[in-house]
Amino acid sequence: MNMNKVMSHNQDKTSQDPIQNREHADRFSNLANTKPTEIDREIGLNLFKDMTLGRRFEDKCAEMYYRGKMFGFVHLYNGQEAISTGVIGAMKRKHDWFCSTYRDHVHALSAGVPAKEVMSELFGKETGCSKGRGGSMHLFSKEHHLLGGYAFIGEGIPVALGAAFSSKYKREALKENSDSVTAAFFGDGTCNIGQFYECLNMAQLWKLPIIFVVENNKWAIGMAHDRATSETEIWRKASAFGMPGEEIDGMDVLAVRGATQRALERARAGEGPTLIECLTYRFRGHSLADPDELRSEKEKEFWAKRDPIKKLKNDLTTSGLVSDEELRNIEKEIDLEVNDAVEFALNAPEPDPSELTKYIWAEN
Numbered sequence: 001m002n003m004n005k006v007m008s009h010n011q012d013k014t015s016q017d018p019i020q021n022r023e024h025a026d027r028f029s030n031l032a033n034t035k036p037t038e039i040d041r042e043i044g045l046n047l048f049k050d051m052t053l054g055r056r057f058e059d060k061c062a063e064m065y066y067r068g069k070m071f072g073f074v075h076l077y078n079g080q081e082a083i084s085t086g087v088i089g090a091m092k093r094k095h096d097w098f099c100s101t102y103r104d105h106v107h108a109l110s111a112g113v114p115a116k117e118v119m120s121e122l123f124g125k126e127t128g129c130s131k132g133r134g135g136s137m138h139l140f141s142k143e144h145h146l147l148g149g150y151a152f153i154g155e156g157i158p159v160a161l162g163a164a165f166s167s168k169y170k171r172e173a174l175k176e177n178s179d180s181v182t183a184a185f186f187g188d189g190t191c192n193i194g195q196f197y198e199c200l201n202m203a204q205l206w207k208l209p210i211i212f213v214v215e216n217n218k219w220a221i222g223m224a225h226d227r228a229t230s231e232t233e234i235w236r237k238a239s240a241f242g243m244p245g246e247e248i249d250g251m252d253v254l255a256v257r258g259a260t261q262r263a264l265e266r267a268r269a270g271e272g273p274t275l276i277e278c279l280t281y282r283f284r285g286h287s288l289a290d291p292d293e294l295r296s297e298k299e300k301e302f303w304a305k306r307d308p309i310k311k312l313k314n315d316l317t318t319s320g321l322v323s324d325e326e327l328r329n330i331e332k333e334i335d336l337e338v339n340d341a342v343e344f345a346l347n348a349p350e351p352d353p354s355e356l357t358k359y360i361w362a363e364n
Contacts, residue, residue, distance in 0.1 A: 023226075024218055024279050025302060027233070031249060037258035041321045047089055047253055048316060048327060051081040051309050052334045054106035057115060060338045061105065061122060065288045069346070070122055074136045077106040079251075079283035082308035083215050084110045086256025087183050087276075090264065097145045097167075097182040099160035102137040103282075104149030107185060112144045119341040125348035132351040133359060153186065153220075154195040157212070160184035161199045164210035164273075181209040181267040183260075189220025191234050200275065204241040207272035211263045214277045215250065221286045222294050238275035250278025251306040254315065281306070 039047070058078050064070040077084070080103075088098060088110040100107040108118050113129050121128025122136050129141045140148045147163060150156040163182040170178035190196055191214060203210050214234050218225045226232050238245025244266065249255045256278060263274035281303035285292030316322045 082253035250280030
């Protein structure tokens with residue numbers, strides 16, 4: 001494969017264009033109508049369950065926050081579920097590795113961390129996946145290969161790079177049967193800092209098995225994407241390093257899954273990294289403390305019509321894979337699971353004050 005070729009559905013249309021600050025809506029119109037990845041009934045149901053769990057979990061977090069039961073900064077993932085489910089659902093749980101951001105709840109759920117453990121962490125309880133020490137922005141699970149959420153943008157990318165290097169080192173130096181791939185999630189704002197470029201360079205130089213997943217939701221807190229970067233089409237930046245880059249509809253879980261499968265095939269074959277830019281939108285403010293007054297109602301309405309869960313539901317029912325009743329039953333099951341997670345977290349013990357310094361230093 002020619003690794004210098006930037007891979008995108010609209011490669012032929014735009015590769016020779018000058019830099020232009022096109023809105024997401026314009027970019028959607030330039031994405032080719034490629035055949036979506038094929039799924040069977042079981043995969044379709046699993047995708048719907050995972051996306052619904054992410055949405056209902058985040059909605060419950062908002063409820064608990066506004067009722068004064070949850071504290072600190074809480075960044076919700078509503079609207080972006082197709083990316084977490086599409087990427088992690090195409091990978092192997094407890095085999096591949098995942099590195100998140102401060103918007104990490106749904107990544108943790110997709111990776112298999114139980115809802116009870118994630119909710120407990122948000123309540124600061126000992127039963128949380130980070131033992132109540134991390135809170136919303138610092139979810140971690142060694143068991144589920146979740147390498148953490150990070151409060152500062154870009155912090156997780158070098159960690160993900162290290163995990164990818166470890167996989168390659170085990171295979172090539174230690175001659176172990178290692179084919180794990182790491183997915184590094186981050187937002188559009190992160191693509192303007194040095195760590196992003198340094199890690200892309202090293203990953204391509206050493207052909208590391210890593211997927212860089214840009215969740216471009218147009219806004220870095222309150223900064224519009226086109227006001228913060230000279231090249232708004234982030235997938236193009238891969239070409240500077242001779243790396244495959246692809247832009248996709250991040251509101252379509254099947255498109256995300258397909259792009260991930262292509263990247264995984266290259267990574268497991270030893271062909272190195274891929275940069276995937278997912279065009280998406282968050283349905284809530286930056287955090288639950290954000291009144292969300294900067295974004296226009298027209299913009300919000302445009303994206304609400306592209307709700308990724310509604311799209312998947314339509315795809316599954318119109319194709320005849322599942323019925324509306326089956327999906328409604330799944331929604332009821334998910335609601336029970338989320339409510340049980342809240343009850344579990346509320347009744348869970350607080351961390352013991354005598355163990356304040358536990359987990360900070362290595363223990364024998």
